[in-house]
Amino acid sequence: MECSWILFILCLTSLVLLPGTFQLQSSQSQVLLQLRKHLEYPKALEVWDSYKDLCYLPSSPQISIVCQDNSVTELRIMGDKPSFNISKFYGFPITNVTLSDGFSIDSFVTTLARLSTLRVLSLVSLGIWGSLSDKIHRLRSLESLDLCSNFMYGMIPPKISVMDKLQTLTLNENFFNGSVPDWFDSLSNLTMLGLKNNALNGTFPSSIRKLEKLTDLVLSQNRISGRLPDLSSLTNLHVLDLRENQLESELPSMPKGLVNALLSKNFFSGEIPQQFGKLFQLQHLDMSFNLLRGTPPAKLFSLPNISYLNLASNMLTGTVPNHLHCSGVLGFVDISNNRLAGELPSCLRSSLGNRVVKFSGNCLSVDLQNQHQISYCDRVSKRNRSAGKKIGVLVAVVGGIVLLMVFLAFGLVVLCRRYCPRGTSEQRLLTKSTQDKSAIPSELLASARFLSEASKLGTQGIPVYRIFTVDELKEATANFDQSMFMGKGSIGETKLTLSNSFQIYKGRLENGTYVAIRCLALFKRYSIRNLKLRLDLLSKLRHPNLVCLLGHCIDGGEKDDSKSSPEKVLKWSERLAVSIGIAKAVHFLHTGMLPGFFNNQLKTKNILLDENGIAKLSDYGLSIITKEIDKIGVRLGDVQAKEEDRESCLALAKGAEPAFYICLVLPIQPSALTVLQPFLLDLPTLASIKHMTKLEDDVFSFGFILLEMLVGPTAGKGESILNEMYAAQLQLQAISEGDQRSDIASQQ
Numbered sequence: 001m002e003c004s005w006i007l008f009i010l011c012l013t014s015l016v017l018l019p020g021t022f023q024l025q026s027s028q029s030q031v032l033l034q035l036r037k038h039l040e041y042p043k044a045l046e047v048w049d050s051y052k053d054l055c056y057l058p059s060s061p062q063i064s065i066v067c068q069d070n071s072v073t074e075l076r077i078m079g080d081k082p083s084f085n086i087s088k089f090y091g092f093p094i095t096n097v098t099l100s101d102g103f104s105i106d107s108f109v110t111t112l113a114r115l116s117t118l119r120v121l122s123l124v125s126l127g128i129w130g131s132l133s134d135k136i137h138r139l140r141s142l143e144s145l146d147l148c149s150n151f152m153y154g155m156i157p158p159k160i161s162v163m164d165k166l167q168t169l170t171l172n173e174n175f176f177n178g179s180v181p182d183w184f185d186s187l188s189n190l191t192m193l194g195l196k197n198n199a200l201n202g203t204f205p206s207s208i209r210k211l212e213k214l215t216d217l218v219l220s221q222n223r224i225s226g227r228l229p230d231l232s233s234l235t236n237l238h239v240l241d242l243r244e245n246q247l248e249s250e251l252p253s254m255p256k257g258l259v260n261a262l263l264s265k266n267f268f269s270g271e272i273p274q275q276f277g278k279l280f281q282l283q284h285l286d287m288s289f290n291l292l293r294g295t296p297p298a299k300l301f302s303l304p305n306i307s308y309l310n311l312a313s314n315m316l317t318g319t320v321p322n323h324l325h326c327s328g329v330l331g332f333v334d335i336s337n338n339r340l341a342g343e344l345p346s347c348l349r350s351s352l353g354n355r356v357v358k359f360s361g362n363c364l365s366v367d368l369q370n371q372h373q374i375s376y377c378d379r380v381s382k383r384n385r386s387a388g389k390k391i392g393v394l395v396a397v398v399g400g401i402v403l404l405m406v407f408l409a410f411g412l413v414v415l416c417r418r419y420c421p422r423g424t425s426e427q428r429l430l431t432k433s434t435q436d437k438s439a440i441p442s443e444l445l446a447s448a449r450f451l452s453e454a455s456k457l458g459t460q461g462i463p464v465y466r467i468f469t470v471d472e473l474k475e476a477t478a479n480f481d482q483s484m485f486m487g488k489g490s491i492g493e494t495k496l497t498l499s500n501s502f503q504i505y506k507g508r509l510e511n512g513t514y515v516a517i518r519c520l521a522l523f524k525r526y527s528i529r530n531l532k533l534r535l536d537l538l539s540k541l542r543h544p545n546l547v548c549l550l551g552h553c554i555d556g557g558e559k560d561d562s563k564s565s566p567e568k569v570l571k572w573s574e575r576l577a578v579s580i581g582i583a584k585a586v587h588f589l590h591t592g593m594l595p596g597f598f599n600n601q602l603k604t605k606n607i608l609l610d611e612n613g614i615a616k617l618s619d620y621g622l623s624i625i626t627k628e629i630d631k632i633g634v635r636l637g638d639v640q641a642k643e644e645d646r647e648s649c650l651a652l653a654k655g656a657e658p659a660f661y662i663c664l665v666l667p668i669q670p671s672a673l674t675v676l677q678p679f680l681l682d683l684p685t686l687a688s689i690k691h692m693t694k695l696e697d698d699v700f701s702f703g704f705i706l707l708e709m710l711v712g713p714t715a716g717k718g719e720s721i722l723n724e725m726y727a728a729q730l731q732l733q734a735i736s737e738g739d740q741r742s743d744i745a746s747q748q
Helices: 004-014 028-036 043-050 106-114 134-138 158-162 207-212 272-280 374-419 424-431 448-455 470-476 527-538 572-591 645-654 699-709 713-747
Strands: 063-067 071-081 120-126 130-133 144-146 153-155 168-170 175-178 193-194 197-202 216-218 223-226 238-243 260-262 269-271 284-286 289-293 309-310 314-317 332-334 337-344 357-360 485-489 502-508 513-523 551-555 608-609 615-617 633-635 636-638 660-668
Touching: 028 043, 028 071, 028 106, 043 063, 043 645, 106 130, 134 158, 144 260, 284 470, 337 374, 357 513, 470 502, 470 513, 572 608, 572 699
Parallel strands: 071 120, 120 144, 130 153, 144 168, 153 175, 168 193, 175 197, 193 216, 197 223, 216 238, 238 260, 260 284, 269 289, 284 309, 289 314, 309 332, 314 337, 332 357
Antiparallel strands: 063 071, 485 502, 502 513, 513 660, 551 660, 608 615, 633 636
């Protein structure tokens, strides 16, 4: 029987000690050796040479490796190059303090990321320096990350926010700077957050309040400023360390389960909240070196678990109650350097038990040689009260002055509206030299209803409209290179524009935004202020089927013409989708605001397709930029032109230079927008057909777009159909006029 038991134990032992059970993969062994090389062979890793399989390396305070399923799951290394002895670090290696100049933190993190099964990573006091690479997020299995006491600087990588398995994040005693990140709510499993002794600034991140599992929050020795929010939602928080920051609000409510609260050396003001007397789990409370006022709550001293209470170097006043009861575990109390007066309660006398009590620098009636005179505390108290009264009076006076100015401004506005002509400046800006029934009246453009309705269309998700410089557009388009040319178009031969001078360029702005730039040559110089006002109206239009404006540029330069990009033939389903999208855009321009936009230059060249095949209309609303379009007074082949039209045509014939160019900037995706030219039939050729009295009418133009969708790619075929339609229209018109003449004759 004994032999069988011995045999069973031997078999079990052999199974446990079977070689290769935890044998490390050769690839991971190579990664560990490369990491040692990156870390420049620290002394703590010299022991690695004695082990063929590092999974069997015994753990020590300096090194620990844990393996599972032939892969490294835990790696802990502690070196001998701490950072707490260095007060300032300027981003350059320090001999015998940091790793050498040849160290690359980016390469180190790239190598480290090959240990994809890591759950625990601790690299402490190894002299690692540089800006922590975003590649650290590749360790998606990490549950604990500890990089304390190194020389890492710059911003904390935002990609850490995707490491949703993290439970512990400790970056204490480094040189991280910039604002404290506000993406911690993405780490829903986080229980411990340590950013102690860095150079972080900004306000307290509100996202921390959403970490319901957080137990330890250590942000001390930074430059965090502003208001400390209510932390009562952190129901599992036990440790709160905010020492040596610049927080300057009143103390908020704290979680009921708080054990240690370290709030010293800030600018907290106001009275100590009574809620602190209900923190029954509190053991350690340090609020020294702040600006706290009033009398400390008596319940603080009697909390059942309080052992350390430091209220020194504040501005506390009043008397401590003689009947004060102290907790049996209270071993240290410091109320020194305040403005407290009266007797010292019996439970705070040092002669009782082993309790340490410090109370010098007050106006108490005990230990007089270390106390101020009672007049000192009274004077300081009166000074504080008088200062408070002065501040109150000052606030009241300033508030009264501001209120008076508001009333005066309101009265002035009312008087101006009552006695001054309304809309004078806008009407002066938008006065039309001639009336055109087919264009938008300038009185409507100046209407307050238009501005209010257009503003309601929203600009969310669209960059702010701005003015671009010529140099910015040249840089974006490689000096308007031919490779950036997308196409051209025209809005008719008018006094303001040169036919076929409307050109489209693609480009990329300095911030990486891809844009389409439309350049329009204007021949008539008029008020730049007027033009900017009209552009501002266009910038407010937002619709899924409209190309929204990002900005504009006005210049006197001249752009070279180029060849148009090749046409793209669309399928029938794509043509139908384009037609529906443009119909929605036109419907929005007509009815989506008051007043609507008409004469929107509807033609296939002005339709763009994005990467999803969604049609977007451009060049809409150009009638309010060009201000007026010459009427085509054509009757039965006889062109009626005004004298000023002849002068304009004569100027064009003589090669007159444009007064200035205006470029409109529109957002696109890289290689996404293409000019829609599915057919060779072009609307400008339709303009040559005589007797077309409603060329710019949107419904009429949209009909031609639909016709192009049906005609196909042959221009001659499309023009023949149009000629037949026009001939039929003339016959109907002649019949209609004949009927009218017969009616008139019968009436006579």
